[in-house]
Amino acid sequence: MATMQDVARLARVSVSTVSYVLTGARPISQATRDKVLAAMAELEYQPNALARGLASRRSRILGLLLPMDERGLGATETAFVTGAAAAASTAGYHLVLAPIGVGDLDELRRLASQRMLDGALLMEVQLHDPRVDVLRELGVPLVLIGRTADTTGLSYVDIDFDRTVSEAVGHLVGLGHRRIVYVNHSADTIAEGYGPARRTRDAFTAAMVGHGLEPLMIPAEDSAAGGRAALVTALRQAPDLTAILAMNESAVFGLLGELAGHGRSVPHDVSVVSMVTSPHVAELATPALTAMNSPGSALGRLAIETLLRHVDSGDGEIHQQLLPCALEVRGSSGPPRGTAGEITQNQGPAVPDMEAARRRAATRRRA
Amino acid sequence: MATMQDVARLARVSVSTVSYVLTGARPISQATRDKVLAAMAELEYQPNALARGLASRRSRILGLLLPMDERGLGATETAFVTGAAAAASTAGYHLVLAPIGVGDLDELRRLASQRMLDGALLMEVQLHDPRVDVLRELGVPLVLIGRTADTTGLSYVDIDFDRTVSEAVGHLVGLGHRRIVYVNHSADTIAEGYGPARRTRDAFTAAMVGHGLEPLMIPAEDSAAGGRAALVTALRQAPDLTAILAMNESAVFGLLGELAGHGRSVPHDVSVVSMVTSPHVAELATPALTAMNSPGSALGRLAIETLLRHVDSGDGEIHQQLLPCALEVRGSSGPPRGTAGEITQNQGPAVPDMEAARRRAATRRRA
């Protein structure tokens, strides 16, 4: 393994000159630069990351604090991680994966104290997240994915729930729906102050009221069983519902199963729109789910860029940015039964979709 | 940030003594050790990971080479990563996440040449995986998750597909099924030589033949649409099928949808068993899927332990280990229509399951 010494010797310059070629910290003449680069190429030189980090007091490693539970990572989170990793790699940084949640504070403290991290990305942020305090105390720059209750002085990237919910509701109202039920995460989750659950709840209320409609929210456990239970509750509280907006990727499958069990076809009798859902998951359902695609990859990239700005420019100003999910109409939403839209076929799914049409036909046959 | 110097000064010993206390490389008297430890505690000393790595030529960082696509990580992979991260952390190692597939060889070469990695875990291993060659050439110890075509001299951990398939088939045959169809990954995937697809194909054939039954395999694209198409093909080729074994987590949902479309209830008319599937995903389906639970977390732990053995003991002997998936009976499998098992209820799902019973009843009502 060639070292900088070897390169310097071969190029007949000093080590510091080689270093300056590499870092650009001082001007180097074109002629010298060429000699050095040639020597590097010949030796297949690669700088030793550890030595570089030690001398420059920059590890070029960022921490990805990602609590992982048995449920696995959704496609949204995965896209986020992928986007972040790509952006980090482009910038010459590495990502260390630390499955550190709010309960592993000692682990976090150790990691951060070892001066191995130039900065950290916090995922699954709680409204009162102690990890933030630890990192701040240790002087590690950080960017949140999501938001704490008090975000003063904190940079974050997050989904724009207000806009996302508002667009989803707009889609359904535009199709002619009036009685729309919102299936959220569980009551406990909401009570705990889980941000997305709270924000979507409030946004749903605001959107419905804005349309002059009555908001009805049903909490559901994150499971198929939770979805089934939620549907039963929903039908009891609003027997005339024609559309369901779901925040809960796990529950939505149970919900669909139970709808079929009640003999209600989707989207003919009930439209279903799933929020913050990846295309792949949306396609798993039958019919495929109209969904609000989460901007996972873009969020990841943005988070890294924001974090690197802090790392490089000695912790300058903060950046707080929101990205909305994009509506993607698939087979699970359409005009409610007996509307003009139904007859003229003009307000059906915005994207012509043979597949969805086939499924709708099949569904009607059964109904 | 306290350094070793500070600790040494406070404890009135030399830096090397402090180092020996930390690493245990040489004996230190109890009295001295205590003094040093007290000084460390007082200063809240944490060794600098980079300096340590530079001096010892051990970064204590392992690479997790994890190609990530838009589909996200399944629960199996996530469990694997979690298990690996936990095991690494326990051993005092860190995991850097590198979304490096077989196409990013330059990226891999750079990462490995920077001497940042003590070893690497390769995920999504191809039968002919060029990443293996790159790492070997650069002298980086590695452990495969999965297997290449030629595994001589390579350590790996993998799922025991033979045993898993054999148990799944055994479960169905034990329930009384004779006409069992295997839905695999796509034909292209099999042709490419994707290990799990090939191995399960062969294992299925062997298991069926072993029971004196005719093996029928249908390939399917990894999507709901692929699953629907596969079912159509399956019903054409084997109209009398009573059970489906599916390898394809994505296709299985389309398959279930299409079964319902054809008026065949699960598990009454057709039993479905999904392979290498996590509990959470299995629960999403209606009815919940009988599945072979993948040993993700255990595999992760095992992989790290194996890798560390290589790293520590200067690349000793190789370890090749297989772990089977465990059968978990849920609502999607039962005895075929018209068997004794059906009548006596003795061969139903092994686990008494009110939920499944309820669903079966509901299903029958619709049929």
Add this chain to the structure above:
DNA sequence: GCGCTTAGTCGAAGCGTTTCGACTAACCGC
């Protein structure tokens, strides 16, 4: 043509560890 800045390069001093050789003192067997 004189001071002044600036481009370009070098040597050396770190960065915070580990590790090697050396040394002392105690202990062992005989």
Add this chain to the structure above:
DNA sequence: GCGGTTAGTCGAAACGCTTCGACTAAGCGC
């Protein structure tokens, strides 16, 4: 009581880089 271990400690030399100060030559304004 004498060579030979061994436990216990120290000082100094790496590890492979960055960065600081210093120096030489140009280039500039006037």
